[in-house]
Every structure is written in C-alpha cells, then in structure tokens.
Amino acid sequence: MEAKSTTHEHLLSVVVTEAARFPEGSTVRVLDAGCGHGDLMTFLNAQLPRLRPGLRFEVRGFEVTDHGRPNDRRLRPDIDCISVRDPWPYADESFDVVVSNQVLEHVGDPSHFFQQLYRVLRTGGFSAHLFPLKHCFWEGHLHLPLAHRIRNRDLLRAYIRLASRFGLGRFGDHFRALGTPLELFAEQHADFILFFTRYLSYRQALDLAQAHQLRGSFRYTGEYYGRVIRKKLFRRAPPYRYNPRRSALADWLAVMFWRHAIGVTLFLEKRNTYEHGTEERVAAALAGPARGAI
Numbered sequence: 070m071e072a073k074s075t076t077h078e079h080l081l082s083v084v085v086t087e088a089a090r091f092p093e094g095s096t097v098r099v100l101d102a103g104c105g106h107g108d109l110m111t112f113l114n115a116q117l118p119r120l121r122p123g124l125r126f127e128v129r130g131f132e133v134t135d136h137g138r139p140n141d142r143r144l145r146p147d148i149d150c151i152s153v154r155d156p157w158p159y160a161d162e163s164f165d166v167v168v169s170n171q172v173l174e175h176v177g178d179p180s181h182f183f184q185q186l187y188r189v190l191r192t193g194g195f196s197a198h199l200f201p202l203k204h205c206f207w208e209g210h211l212h213l214p215l216a217h218r219i220r221n222r223d224l225l226r227a228y229i230r231l232a233s234r235f236g237l238g239r240f241g242d243h244f245r246a247l248g249t250p251l252e253l254f255a256e257q258h259a260d261f262i263l264f265f266t267r268y269l270s271y272r273q274a275l276d277l278a279q280a281h282q283l284r285g286s287f288r289y290t291g292e293y294y295g296r297v298i299r300k301k302l303f304r305r306a307p308p309y310r311y312n313p314r315r316s317a318l319a320d321w322l323a324v325m326f327w328r329h330a331i332g333v334t335l336f337l338e339k340r341n342t343y344e345h346g347t348e349e350r351v352a353a354a355l356a357g358p359a360r361g362a363i
C-alpha cells in the first residue's frame with residue numbers, strides 16, 4: 070500500500086525504528102492524535118505488521134469535532150470523535166506509541182494536549198509529532214511567507230489581500246474553485262491563521278515536554294528532509310528503518326537548520342531514570358561502617 074504523503078512514510082519509519090525497544094511477541098498499541106480522515110492510521114495498519122513481523126500492532130485514532138469534522142462522511146468509522154476540551158477517551162497508560170501529523174501547529178491549548186499525551190502514554194513508550202515550528206519561513210496553509218508571524222489582525226488581513234493581488238498564495242485556487250471574492254478570502258483566512266493555528270517555538274515545544282514530565286528532543290528531523298530530497302531528486306524511496314545510532318549534535322544542527330523550512334519532528338519519551346535519594350545513598354555507602362573493613 071502506497072503512502073498518501075511523505076510525512077506518513079516518515080512517521081512510519083520513526084515507529085519502525087523505535088519499536089526495537091518493545092520485546093518480541095508483544096502487542097504495541099499506537100494512537101494517532103488528531104488523525105483527520107484516518108489515512109495515517111490505514112497506512113500504519115497496513116505497513117507495521119510487514120515491517121516489524123515480531124510484534125502485534127493495534128492502531129487507534131481520534132479526531133476533534135470542533136471544526137466540523139463529525140458530519141464528514143470521509144472519516145473512518147472507527148475514529149473516536151471528541152471536543153478539543155475533552156480528555157482523550159482512553160485509559161491511563163494505554164498506548165505504547167502516540168503519533169501526530171501536522172497537528173501541533175493547530176492545538177489551541179497545548180498544555181491540555183501534552184497532559185493527555187502523558188496520561189495515555191505507557192511508561193517506557195514514545196511519541197513522535199511532525200509539525201512546523203514558529204521559525205518556519207513559509208506558512209503552509211496560505212502558501213505565503215511569514216503569515217503566521219503577524220499577530221495584528223488588520224495587518225494580517227491587509228497582507229493577505231496585498232499578496233493575493235500580486236498572485237501569491239492560494240487566492241487564485243479559491244477563486245477558480247469557489248468564486249470567493251478577494252475581500253472575503255482575506256477576511257476568512259486572516260481568521261483561520263488567528264483562530265486555527267498556534268505555532269510553537271523550538272523552546273516552547275521543549276518547555277512543554279519538560280513541564281509534562283516527557284523527555285523532549287527533535288530526533289529524526291534530518292531524516293525527514295533526507296527522505297523528501299531522495300524521493301524528489303532521485304526518485305528513490307529510502308528504507309523504512311532509520312539509523313538507531315544517533316548523534317545528539319547532528320540532530321540539534323538538523324533542527325536548527327530545518328526549523329526554518331517546513332516541519333520538524335518532536336520526539337518524546339515517557340521515562341525517568343533518576344531516583345530521589347540516590348545522592349544520599351551514595352554518601353551513606355561511602356561513609357558507612359563497611360568502609361575500611363576487610
């Protein structure tokens with residue numbers, strides 16, 4: 070089965086690579102948060118058993134209904150529908166893996182999202198999120214540079230109107246398909262950016278992870294671009310397993326560079342190896358009566 074998007078191939082590759090942590094024969098439960106029509110769920114369901122035959126996979130997904138999705142006939146029937154304000158409809162620690170594709174830039178209350186993510190993720194599990202950061206030059210919904218950086222609503226509407234007059238962005242498509250007049254287009258799309266996007270910075274994403282007891286990094290960000298370039302330039306599909314041996318410096322350099330392009334991969338782990346009292350136990354052991362005894 071073909072992927073509908075390179076982002077889906079990339080998230081599959083991250084899951085396949087990181088699934089090495091799960092013991093052979095175990096069942097791995099995967100959640101797609103903000104799954105849209107469920108295309109990534111369908112793709113993961115088809116590919117994961119083939120690429121990781123030693124594991125069993127169960128893939129679930131939920132979508133938020135606040136933006137009109139519940140009446141959408143293209144939604145898979147097994148998708149759970151909730152409001153953005155609801156707790157995710159799953160028990161604590163019920164998933165080994167959580168993924169999301171192009172969702173985090175739309176989440177109005179990221180603290181709620183991260184809190185629910187921490188709650189449903191099993192200790193030892195991981196999570197991967199592909200999305201554009203605030204540093205991105207290109208606003209991918211409007212196809213206009215830096216539109217998401219303008220917080221002043223009037224200025225944003227004026228910018229969209231002016232850019233559209235010069236033939237930039239998506240106005241032409243909208244006009245041809247729906248006959249939308251320029252004024253209305255600028256009005257609606259300024260509201261879209263203002264109310265349906267909330268781009269996080271590199272720092273905010275890592276701070277949210279830390280505040281919710283998740284280990285945060287941007288592991289695999291470079292691999293996504295490697296995949297895009299290999300497919301576009303060389304028409305070759307890269308293998309679905311990335312190199313598990315990481316260089317933290319190379320990963321950091323990749324995100325510093327690629328965060329200005331389209332998307333990054335936020336990689337989170339629910340694990341904490343530090344135990345309180347360790348320092349006291351070491352001090353006690355070093356100073357204890359056994360010291361010097363034969």
Ligand SMILES: C[S@@+](CC[C@H](N)C(=O)[O-])C[C@H]1O[C@@H](n2cnc3c(N)ncnc32)[C@H](O)[C@@H]1O
Nearest residue numbers: 102103104105106133153170171172175176177
């Ligand atoms: C660009 S679409 C991506 C859909 C899907 N993940 C895909 O890859 O096709 C953005 C999605 O984010 C979802 N979304 C927005 N706010 C959300 C939230 N607070 N929690 C979960 N999903 C959210 C929207 O409903 C929408 O489906």
